[in-house]
Amino acid sequence: MTDWSATRAAGEARLAAFAPRMGRRYANGRNTDNGPGAHSAVSGLSPYIRRRLVLEPEVVAMAVAAHGPEQSEKFVQEVIWRGYFKGWLERRPQVWASYVQGLESDLAALDHDRRLRREVARAMDGQTGLACFDAWAAELVETGYLHNHARMWFASIWIFTLGLPWRLGADFFYRYLLDGDAASNTLGWRWVAGLHTRGKPYPARADNIATFTNGRFTPRASDFTEVTEGLEATEPEGLPPVQPLRSVQGPQPGRPTLLLITDEDCRVEDFDRAALDIRAVVTLASSHLRSPLPVSEAVHRFEAGALDDAAARLGVAVDMARADHPAALADWAVKSGATQIVTPYVTQGPLFDWLDEARSSLAARGIALTEWQRAWDLAIWPQATAGFFKVKQNIPRILRENGLG
Numbered sequence: 001m002t003d004w005s006a007t008r009a010a011g012e013a014r015l016a017a018f019a020p021r022m023g024r025r026y027a028n029g030r031n032t033d034n035g036p037g038a039h040s041a042v043s044g045l046s047p048y049i050r051r052r053l054v055l056e057p058e059v060v061a062m063a064v065a066a067h068g069p070e071q072s073e074k075f076v077q078e079v080i081w082r083g084y085f086k087g088w089l090e091r092r093p094q095v096w097a098s099y100v101q102g103l104e105s106d107l108a109a110l111d112h113d114r115r116l117r118r119e120v121a122r123a124m125d126g127q128t129g130l131a132c133f134d135a136w137a138a139e140l141v142e143t144g145y146l147h148n149h150a151r152m153w154f155a156s157i158w159i160f161t162l163g164l165p166w167r168l169g170a171d172f173f174y175r176y177l178l179d180g181d182a183a184s185n186t187l188g189w190r191w192v193a194g195l196h197t198r199g200k201p202y203p204a205r206a207d208n209i210a211t212f213t214n215g216r217f218t219p220r221a222s223d224f225t226e227v228t229e230g231l232e233a234t235e236p237e238g239l240p241p242v243q244p245l246r247s248v249q250g251p252q253p254g255r256p257t258l259l260l261i262t263d264e265d266c267r268v269e270d271f272d273r274a275a276l277d278i279r280a281v282v283t284l285a286s287s288h289l290r291s292p293l294p295v296s297e298a299v300h301r302f303e304a305g306a307l308d309d310a311a312a313r314l315g316v317a318v319d320m321a322r323a324d325h326p327a328a329l330a331d332w333a334v335k336s337g338a339t340q341i342v343t344p345y346v347t348q349g350p351l352f353d354w355l356d357e358a359r360s361s362l363a364a365r366g367i368a369l370t371e372w373q374r375a376w377d378l379a380i381w382p383q384a385t386a387g388f389f390k391v392k393q394n395i396p397r398i399l400r401e402n403g404l405g
Contacts, residue, residue, distance in 0.1 A: 004047060004144070004178060004298075004302060005305070006047070006051075006053070006301070006302045006303070006304075006305030006306040006308075006309060007053065007305065007306075007309040008048075008053045008054070008266070008267070008309055008310075008313065009309075010048075010053075011045065011048030011049075011053040011054035012054060012058075014043070014044060014045055014048065014054075015043070015045060015048075015054055015058065015059060015062060016062075018043040018044070018045070019062050019063070019066045020066065021040075021041070021043075022043075022062070022063040022066055022067055022072050022075045023063075023066065023067030023068075023071035023072050023075070024067075024071055025041070026041065026042070026043075026074060026075045027071075027073075027074040027075070029041030030042055030074070030075075030078070030148075031149050031212050032149070032212050032213070032214060033147040033149050033150045033212060033213050033216075034147075034213075034214065034216075035135075035139075035213070035216055036139045036142070036143055039145075039147055042147065042148070043059075044145070045059060046082075046178075046179035047144075047145075047178040047179040047302060049079070049082065049179075050082075050178075050179045050180075050181050051263045051264070051265070051266045051303075051306045052264075052265045052266055052267045052344075053266050053267065053306060053309070055267065055270075055374075055376070056079050056080075056082070056083060056376050057376055057402045057403075057404060059079050060076050060079055060080075060399065060402075060404055061404055063075045063076055063079075064076070064399075064404060069405075076395065076399075077392060077395070080380065080391060080392075080395060080398065081388065082181075082183075082184055083376065083377065083380040083381070083384075083391075084380060084383075084384050084388050084391045085183040085184045085187045085188075085384075086181075086183040086184075086347050086348075086377070086380075086381070086384075087377070087380050087381030087382075087383070087384030087391075088183070088187060088384040088385075089182065089183040089186070089187060089347065089348045089349075090245055090246070090347060090348055090381055090384070091242045091243055091244075091245065091381070091384060091385055092239065092240050092241075092242060092243065093243065093348050094240040095186070095187075095190075095239075095240065096182060096186065096348045096349065098235075099167060099170070099186050100353070102167045103167045103168070103170075103171055103291075103292075104292070106165045106167050106168050107168075107171075107292060107293070109165075110168075116164075116165075119162065119164060120164055120168055123137065123158060123162055123164060123169075123172075124137060124141075124172055125137065126138045126141075128162065130157065130161075130219065130223060131217055131219070132153065132209055132213070132216075132217035132219055133153075133154060133157050133158075135217070136150045136153070136154045137154070140154075140172075140173070140176050140177070141176055141296070144176055144177060144178040144296065144298040144299065144302070145177070145178060145179070146173075146177070149212055151173070151188065152188075152192055152202055152204075153204045153208075153209055154169075155169055155170075155173075155188070155189050155192040155193075155202075156192050156201070156202050156203055156204035156224075156227070157204050157224065159192065159193050159201075159231070160201070160203070160204070160224070160225050160227045161204070161223070161224045161225045163225075166189050166190075166192075166193050166231065167189075169189060170185055170186055170188075170189040171291050171293065173185055173189070174290050174291055175290060175291045175293060175294070175295045175296055175299070176296045176298070176299065177299075178298060178299060178302050180290065180299070181347075181349065182347070182348055182349030182350065183347060183348065183349070193230055193231045194229070194230015194231055194232060195230065195231055195232065195234075195235060197387060198230070198232050198238065198239070199229070199230060199232055200230065201227050201229065201230035201231070202227075203224075203226075203227035204224050204227075205221070205224070206218075206219040206220055206221045206223060206224065207221075242385045245381055245382065248345065248370075248371050248373055249368060249369070249370045249371070250370055250371070250372070250373075251276060251340060251342040251370040251372070252340060252368070252370070253275035253276065254275065254276075254277055255276075255277060255339055255340045255368075256277050256279050256336075256337050256338045256339050256340070257276045257277055257278045257279060257338050257340050257341070257342055258278075258279060258280050258281075258282060258332060258333045258336050258338035258340070258341045258342075259273070259276075259278050259280070259281045259282070259341075259342055259343070260282050260284055260329075260341050260342065260343035261281065261282065261283045261284065261307060261310050261311065261318075261343070262283075262284045262286055262307075262343060262344075262346065262351060263286070263287070263303045263306050263307060264343075264344060264345075264346050264347065264351060265343075265344030265345070265374075266306045266307065266309065266310035267310070267344075268310060268314065268344060269313055269314060270374075271344070271372045276342065278316075279336040279337050279338045280319060280332070280335075280336035280338060281311065281314065281316055281317070281318045281319070282318070282319045282320070282321050282332055283307040283308075283310065283311055283318055283319070283320050283321070284307075284321050284322070284323055285300070285303060285304065285307065285320070285321070285322045285323065286303075286322075286323040286350070286351045286354065287299050287300050287303045288300070288322075288323070289323055289350035289351060289353075289354055290350055307320075319332070323351065323354050326354055326355070326357035326358035326361065327358065327361040329341070329355075329358040329361070329362065330358065330361040330362050330364075330365045330367055333362070333365075333367045334365060334367070338367070339366060339367055339368065340367065340368040340369075340370055341362070341367060341368070341369050341370065342370045342371070342372065343369075343370075343371055343372070344371065344372050344373075344374070345371045345372060345373045345374070345377065346371065355369065375401065375402055376398075376402055379397070379398045379401045379402060380394075380398055
């Protein structure tokens with residue numbers, strides 16, 4: 001699973017290879033962390049789905065076709081979880097803004113607190129003395145991947161046993177995970193901390209780790225701090241109210257257009273471009289926006305490969321750019337003669353923040369920023385107002401609306 005080629009073809013090959021295991025074998029084995037290079041019970045599709053080199057409806061369709069709706073139910077639910085988290089954050093953008101502000105404060109604290117700086121470094125370097133935690137830290141850095149169960153255990157130990165700021169742990173994951181996205185990463189850490197489902201933190205337990213690593217690790221119960229409450233006291237105001245989904249301006253036919261490709265969605269060929277007067281195509285590297293700290297080279301390489309593959313599939317000349325000063329976006333449009341920019345929808349996260357900063361300079365020069373949206377997202381996000389149960393109840397409708405039921 002550590003051989004990652006960032007192309008649509010590689011993702012589709014991985015999808016086809018995993019199809020026989022999307023039914024009962026997945027349901028029975030998905031929670032077991034077999035270690036680096038041995039994650040055969042899970043698909044490894046997440047870096048491809050995250051960039052939409054492989055699409056969620058394709059994955060679900062293959063699972064249902066291979067195993068039927070009942071036996072593939074657990075796999076389908078896990079695919080939809082990613083959409084649920086994205087929709088939840090779209091409905092509560094204040095949670096992302098709070099994460100960004102909190103991370104800035106936590107990083108500032110590192111500059112002034114030598115003990116905290118030392119403890120965080122030990123955790124990220126895999127030098128805590130907890131064999132399982134240290135192995136997961138090393139696997140993350142070396143491979144860009146962790147089994148989902150290991151992510152939960154790791155986050156729980158980071159927060160409750162090591163007593164480290166949760167946002168610094170989330171930032172560590174975000175800088176190294178090939179499949180890292182703002183919603184799944186931020187909300188996953190908040191869930192473990194008891195902030196997403198308030199008052200229900202996730203405890204790392206020695207017996208659970210021993211069972212679901214097949215005895216690779218056998219920690220003692222005394223290795224972990226007992227978790228009696230989450231971090232609710234750090235956010236006494238509770239969750240912000242649910243907001244309507246933001247309105248989106250679609251592209252105007254015939255208007256001179258700059259097509260912007262980001263690794264939020266590398267399947268621009270899926271959208272109707274026939275009526276657009278496309279003057280230029282730009283691929284935008286933005287992985288460095290994930291954190292104020294350096295992002296792993298593996299993440300940058302995967303992003304670059306995905307963008308190159310997206311451009312190659314279009315078969316047109318493409319300019320490559322990097323998301324540095326947001327005002328440059330208007331310059332690129334003006335240079336190409338475009339009066340509108342079109343890109344697939346960008347969800348809450350660092351790239352959305354960058355584009356939001358660019359809006360004033362775009363407006364000043366008469367350039368519209370427009371977006372395409374996918375039916376898959378529009379079927380899930382309106383239901384993502386609270387816990388996953390509401391989305392789960394609507395899975396039959398979601399599948400029908402996407403031609404899968």
